[in-house]
Amino acid sequence: MRKSIYFFVWLVVLLIFVAPLAYLVTLPSLAQFLEILTHPNQLTAIQNTLLVSLSVGICCVVLGVPLAWLLTRTNLPGKEKLRTWFCLPYAIPPYVGAIGWIILANPNSGLLNTVFGLGLNVYSFMGLVWVETSFLFTFVLLTTLTALDSMDSSLEEAARLSGANAWDVFRDISLPLLRPAIFNGFVLSFLATAASFGVPAMIGGPARLYLMTTQIYTYQRMGTTQGVQMAIGVSVLLMIATLVLLFLVQNTIGKQKSYLVGGKSTRPSLLPLKQATWPVFTILCALLFAVFILPLLGLLISALSSVQGQWSLSNLSFNNFYRVLFQTEETWRAVTNSLILGFSAAGICTVFSFFAAYFPAKTLLRGRSLPGIFASVPFSTPGSVLALALILVFSQGYFGVGPSLYNTLGLILIAYIVKYMSLSIKTVHDGYSQIHPSLEEAARISGAGFGAVLRTIYLPLLKSSLIASAFFIFMPVMSELTMTILLSGPGLETVGTLIFSLQEYSDVAGGGASVLSLLVVTIIFTLNFALKKLSKGRYGL
Amino acid sequence: MSHLQFTNVGKLFSGDNWAVKNFNLTVNNAEFVSFLGPSGCGKTTTLRMIAGLEENTHGVIKFDNDIVSDPENKKYLPPEKRHVGMMFQSYAVWPHMNVFDNVAYPLKFQKLDKATIKKEVSQVLKIVELDGLEERKPNELSGGQQQRVALARGLVMKPRILLLDEPLSNLDAKLREKMRRDIREIQLRLKLTLVYVTHDQKEAFQMSDKVVVMNKGQIEQIGTPAEIQNSPSTQFVREFVEIGSH
Numbered sequence: 001m002r003k004s005i006y007f008f009v010w011l012v013v014l015l016i017f018v019a020p021l022a023y024l025v026t027l028p029s030l031a032q033f034l035e036i037l038t039h040p041n042q043l044t045a046i047q048n049t050l051l052v053s054l055s056v057g058i059c060c061v062v063l064g065v066p067l068a069w070l071l072t073r074t075n076l077p078g079k080e081k082l083r084t085w086f087c088l089p090y091a092i093p094p095y096v097g098a099i100g101w102i103i104l105a106n107p108n109s110g111l112l113n114t115v116f117g118l119g120l121n122v123y124s125f126m127g128l129v130w131v132e133t134s135f136l137f138t139f140v141l142l143t144t145l146t147a148l149d150s151m152d153s154s155l156e157e158a159a160r161l162s163g164a165n166a167w168d169v170f171r172d173i174s175l176p177l178l179r180p181a182i183f184n185g186f187v188l189s190f191l192a193t194a195a196s197f198g199v200p201a202m203i204g205g206p207a208r209l210y211l212m213t214t215q216i217y218t219y220q221r222m223g224t225t226q227g228v229q230m231a232i233g234v235s236v237l238l239m240i241a242t243l244v245l246l247f248l249v250q251n252t253i254g255k256q257k258s259y260l261v262g263g264k265s266t267r268p269s270l271l272p273l274k275q276a277t278w279p280v281f282t283i284l285c286a287l288l289f290a291v292f293i294l295p296l297l298g299l300l301i302s303a304l305s306s307v308q309g310q311w312s313l314s315n316l317s318f319n320n321f322y323r324v325l326f327q328t329e330e331t332w333r334a335v336t337n338s339l340i341l342g343f344s345a346a347g348i349c350t351v352f353s354f355f356a357a358y359f360p361a362k363t364l365l366r367g368r369s370l371p372g373i374f375a376s377v378p379f380s381t382p383g384s385v386l387a388l389a390l391i392l393v394f395s396q397g398y399f400g401v402g403p404s405l406y407n408t409l410g411l412i413l414i415a416y417i418v419k420y421m422s423l424s425i426k427t428v429h430d431g432y433s434q435i436h437p438s439l440e441e442a443a444r445i446s447g448a449g450f451g452a453v454l455r456t457i458y459l460p461l462l463k464s465s466l467i468a469s470a471f472f473i474f475m476p477v478m479s480e481l482t483m484t485i486l487l488s489g490p491g492l493e494t495v496g497t498l499i500f501s502l503q504e505y506s507d508v509a510g511g512g513a514s515v516l517s518l519l520v521v522t523i524i525f526t527l528n529f530a531l532k533k534l535s536k537g538r539y540g541l
Numbered sequence: 542m543s544h545l546q547f548t549n550v551g552k553l554f555s556g557d558n559w560a561v562k563n564f565n566l567t568v569n570n571a572e573f574v575s576f577l578g579p580s581g582c583g584k585t586t587t588l589r590m591i592a593g594l595e596e597n598t599h600g601v602i603k604f605d606n607d608i609v610s611d612p613e614n615k616k617y618l619p620p621e622k623r624h625v626g627m628m629f630q631s632y633a634v635w636p637h638m639n640v641f642d643n644v645a646y647p648l649k650f651q652k653l654d655k656a657t658i659k660k661e662v663s664q665v666l667k668i669v670e671l672d673g674l675e676e677r678k679p680n681e682l683s684g685g686q687q688q689r690v691a692l693a694r695g696l697v698m699k700p701r702i703l704l705l706d707e708p709l710s711n712l713d714a715k716l717r718e719k720m721r722r723d724i725r726e727i728q729l730r731l732k733l734t735l736v737y738v739t740h741d742q743k744e745a746f747q748m749s750d751k752v753v754v755m756n757k758g759q760i761e762q763i764g765t766p767a768e769i770q771n772s773p774s775t776q777f778v779r780e781f782v783e784i785g786s787h
Contacts, residue, residue, distance in 0.1 A: 154633035157594050158691075160620040161627045162698065163650030168621075172646070176637045269594040269620075 002450045006365060009356045013371040015398075017378055017418055021239070023399075024389035028233045036233045045215045045234070048204075049194050052128055052211065057190035059133040064140030065182055067287075069170065070280065072148040073156075075270040077281060082288070083145070087541045089292055090138035091524050093479040093496070094131065095198025096517040099503055100295025101131050102202065103302045103514065109309030111298060123207040131203060132193050134291040139192065140185030147181035148174075157269060166271050183253045191242055195382030197482040198496075202503060212238050213482070216384045220391075220486055232392075235385040246380050296521065299514040308510035320511035324502075331516070334493035337409060341494065342477045345416040346470040349424040352417075353469055354462070357425050358454070361432030362440065372425050379422035383482035390415050391487065407489045415483045420476060424469040427539075431465025432458070468539040471531045479520045495520060544570040544734050545591065545702055550600035552586055560586045561758045564600065568702075568751075571732040573725065575745040578755035579781070584738045587755075588704050591736060592627055593620035604701055621650070626695025627704040630711065632687045634679045634694075640666070641675040643690050647698035665697045668727060685716045692724070696731070703728075703735045709744070721748055742782060746770060754778050 036042045070076055071083050089097075104112045105120035105127065112118045121127060155177065159169045200211040210218075212234050219231035273280055302308060304316045324331055356375075359368045378386050393399060394414070395406040405411040435458065443457050459466075481496035488497055495516060503513035532540030545568040552560040561583040568574050576584035589595040590602065593609065596617055602610040609618040626647075635643055641662060648658045666672045669689040679687055688708060695703050705724070709717045725748045728735045739745050745752050746766035754761040754769060754777075762774045773779040 152631050152633065154629040154631050155635060157592075157620070158627065158629060158633040158635075158694070159646065160594070161592055161623070161625060162647035162694065163621045163624070164646075165619075165621050168650075173635060177635075269589070272596075 005355050006359055009352075009359065009371050010367075012352070013356075013374050016414065017374050017421070019399075020389040020393040020418075021378060021381060021386070023393055024232065024385070025236055025239070027392075028229070028236050032229065032233045033237065036230070036237065041210070042215065042230075042234060045210050045212050046237070048209055049212045049238075052125070052132070052200075052209075053190045053193040055125075055129045056132045056136060056193040057186045059129060060137040060140045060189040061182060061186050063133065063137040063287075064185060065144055065178070067137075067284075068141050068144035068148055069174070070284065072145060073174075073271055074273050074280075076273060076277065076284070082284060084541060085288055085292070086141060087138055088525070088528075089135045090142065091475060091528050091541055092135065092521055093198065093476075093481065094135040094196060095202060095481055095496075095500070096299070096479070096521060097135055097295045098131050098199045098202045099499070099513050099517050100298040101127070102503075103298040103308075104294065111301065111309075111311060114309065115311050122203060125207070125209060128200060128203045128207070128209060131199050132196065133189075134295070136189040136192050137291070139188040140182065143181045143185035143188070144178060147178050151177060153269070180253050184249065187245065187249045191245065191380070191382075194238065194242065195384070195482070197384055197485065198500065201500070213382060213384045216388065217486065220388065231388055235382075235388050239381050239385045242380060242382060243377065296518075299517050299521075302511050302514040303518055305511060320515050324512045324515045328512070330493050330498055334495050334498040337493060338478055338495040341409065341413055341416060342474045344413055345420065345477050346473040348413075348417055349421050349473045350428070350466050350469045352421065353424040353428040354454075354459070354466060357429040357432055358458070361429050362437070372422075372429065375425055376422040378418045379420065383419060383480075384486060386419055387415055387483040387486040390418070407487070407492055409492070412484055412487050412492075412494070415487055416473075416477050416480065419483065420473050423472045427469040427472060428462065428465050431462045435461050464535050464538065468531060468535055471527055471539070475524055475527055478523055544568055544572070544605060545736070546601075546603040547587075548601045548603070550587075550590065550597050550602060552583075552590065552595065553598045559758045561590070561597070563759060566753060566760070566763065568734060568736065570734055572750045573728050573735045573737065573748060574751045574753060575737045575739060575749040576753050576755055577739060577742065577745040577781075578761075579740060582755040583758040584740075584755050585706055586758075588706055588736060588738045591702065592625055592704055593618060593623050624698065624700055625702045625704055626698055626700035628688070628691045628695050628706065628708040630707045632684075632691050632711075634682075634687045634690045636679050638679075639675065640671065640677050640679075640682070640690055643679070644693045644697050647694060651698070661697055662693075665693045668696065668731075669693045669723075685712055685720070688712065688720065692727075696727070696733075701734070703733050705735065705737045707738055707740070709739075710741075724748065742784075754781065756781075 037046075067086060071079055071086070076082070101122050102110075104110050105118075105122040107113065107121040107123065110120060110122065112120055122131070151174075156169050156173050159173045160166075164172060194211075195213065197213045197217065200209070200214050201217065203209075204211060204214060216231045216234050216238075219227040219234070221227075301311070303320050304318070305311075306315050306317045306319050356371055359365055360372055390411060391406060394404070394411050396404055405414070439457055439461070440453055443453050448456060479496050479499075480494070481500055484494050484497050485500060488494065493501075499513050499516045499520070502516065507513060528540050545566075547564050547566045550564040551562045554560055564587060566574075576587060578584050586595055590597045590610070596612065597610055598612055600612075601608060604623070607618075608614075608616055609623055610616060635646075638646070644662050644665060645658050648661060653661070662675075663672060666675065669692050671686065671689050671693060674682070674686070679690065682690065688711075691708070708724075709720050712720060721744060727733070737745070737748065746769075749766060751763065752766055752769050753763050756777050762769055762778045769778065770782055773782055
């Protein structure tokens with residue numbers, strides 16, 4: 001039984017995780033790459049992608065690193081609360097923020113412009129960078145926080161006793177030791193920007209600022225052979241660049257991480273901010289307000305405004321909520337679809353991981369860690385690219401065998417599973433590694449076979465990891481847009497695509513996208529806090 | 542001559558939760574003093590208050606005639622201004638710097654020229670028997686050698702007081718024995734004022750001029766090793782000394 005399950009895991013991984021992307025890579029010819037690299041539009045898209053991603057990556061470091069330091073190394077009041085709040089944007093899809101910022105800062109009727117006369121224009125390079133940064137800085141923040149938490153604080157204390165002041169310690173000790181973590185965070189936010197679709201589509205479009213992902217979408221939508229070929233070419237380019245960059249980072253700077261954790265140490269001595277305490281606290285609260293509260297407030301105001309762009313009390317009503325939730329039939333279709341997809345993807349991924357993660361964590365079988373590595377490739381691949389690969393492989397049956405899955409919930413479900421499986425496998429794998437091998441051995445000696453060991457030992461002990469895994473899949477699936485927009489046609493909405501179409505063209509009265517965005521944010525926060533409560537703080541933000 | 546003085550020093554965490562309470566002690570120049578007690582007795586907290594890594598909430602700490610901490614009068618000298626050396630339990634040798642840079646680091650803040658720094662560092666490295674390893678990175682050193690780097694870094698700044706926080710607990714028995722003798726020998730030779738934290742009775746009695754036995758944040762007894770072993774003043778000290786001798 002053990003052997004056949006192992007075989008099954010390999011089969012699924014090879015057929016569904018590896019084959020589509022491998023197939024996609026073989027499609028474009030060298031001539032097509034050359035054509036793309038000389039085509040002015042494509043060249044601009046590549047340049048834009050690099051420029052925007054680089055700017056976002058740098059802004060994320062500038063914002064995330066000092067923030068992480070303040071939240072771990074000083075006596076700032078309310079640190080724990082601030083920490084939770086600053087990490088929350090990590091869970092929200094950035095396109096929700098884009099909608100919020102369009103309401104706040106579009107050049108014609110943005111609230112910040114009409115009410116405060118700030119003269120902001122979100123439809124610009126700076127606007128795009130700001131909106132992406134305001135969510136993706138959490139990547140840098142989280143990697144840096146983790147590194148600071150695990151760093152032996154006596155390394156920094158020894159420097160202070162040597163005569164170094166707080167700034168010297170940061171420059172000479174903390175920063176060099178944090179470099180791998182910061183770099184990892186930088187690369188993650190860089191790649192997340194390069195892979196994002198919602199924000200560049202909503203903000204970059206009106207600004208005539210096209211990125212590779214939005215180009216893929218446009219070409220795929222053309223429907224012509226030439227269009228699809230262009231989409232394939234750009235996709236392969238984006239995917240190769242992404243994977244090469246990740247591989248390089250993980251095998252160079254990312255590897256230095258090992259020496260971060262020193263011996264046991266006492267709790268770090270906190271740097272007293274003294275007179276700076278309240279100014280710093282105020283700045284952080286203002287920052288939190290600007291990156292997080294303000295766009296949500298924009299969504300709320302827009303959702304409650306009968307007429308968009310007007311700011312008066314008499315304009316407030318629940319009309320938009322009523323219209324979207326009760327008078328629009330697509331809404332319920334979309335919510336039902338998203339729920340079906342969410343539950344199915346979460347269930348399938350978790351069950352699969354329960355079996356798949358057993359082998360790398362608990363056996364010495366040959367090639368045991370490869371399925372996990374293969375599953376992490378689609379996770380790192382930009383969603384647009386993955387979706388395109390799946391369309392090509394599944395649109396006429398699986399490589400021509402069986403029924404077409406194009407424009408069905410089935411294909412969307414497969415896409416979600418392939419994309420997010422890695423999250424699930426990692427979570428369950430961590431759970432397995434915390435269970436001492438003697439527990440399984442004792443069960444074996446008592447006469448339990450493989451099935452009984454899984455059922456009576458691992459299933460109960462892994463309960464919290466499995467629940468966490470289901471949440472980790474369900475949350476991103478509820479609002480996925482990048483892949484779904486390519487995989488679905490009219491009549492097959494999900495919450496993500498409905499928000500996108502309401503925002504982009506179909507909601508004339510306005511406010512509909514805001515109502516649904518608020519719904520998504522509420523669901524995600526509720527799930528996050530439920531997970532945190534259920535796992536007693538071990539999982540969740 | 543009194544060199545380090547505690548007057549009614551205390552650290553209150555919250556409510557009635559004292560980490561250290563009513564701590565009174567005088568440490569003389571060139572004296573080797575050990576804080577001895579079980580884990581959680583407040584010995585490390587007291588040591589860290591000398592360094593300025595923790596702030597006492599009550600009482601006064603003085604180095605010679607300088608008040609370094611007096612919360613009542615809002616006086617607190619930050620660690621980088623106290624000029625004390627410290628050896629941590631976890632070594633705290635910086636992994637991204639070689640041995641020379643680790644040891645030379647405190648001299649960076651004393652505005653010395655390069656030649657002087659080089660001379661001072663090589664002198665100290667000779668004392669701790671690490672000469673010739675200047676270019677090595679910490680991950681190329683053994684645990685004992687890393688410990689000596691940490692000691693050298695504490696010595697090079699010619700500290701007013703050298704603090705050692707259970708520095709030998711990560712070493713194997715044989716190495717520990719040699720380090721004990723070496724540390725004591727260096728302390729005597731350089732006439733250092735040294736405060737040593739340990740939970741190991743044998744270690745404290747073997748090395749120290751004076752031992753401070755602590756329990757639950759308070760001092761149980763202060764005396765020479767002989768005084769404490771021969772006439773323990775409380776039940777706690779008697780039991781603690783006895784357990785250790787078996």
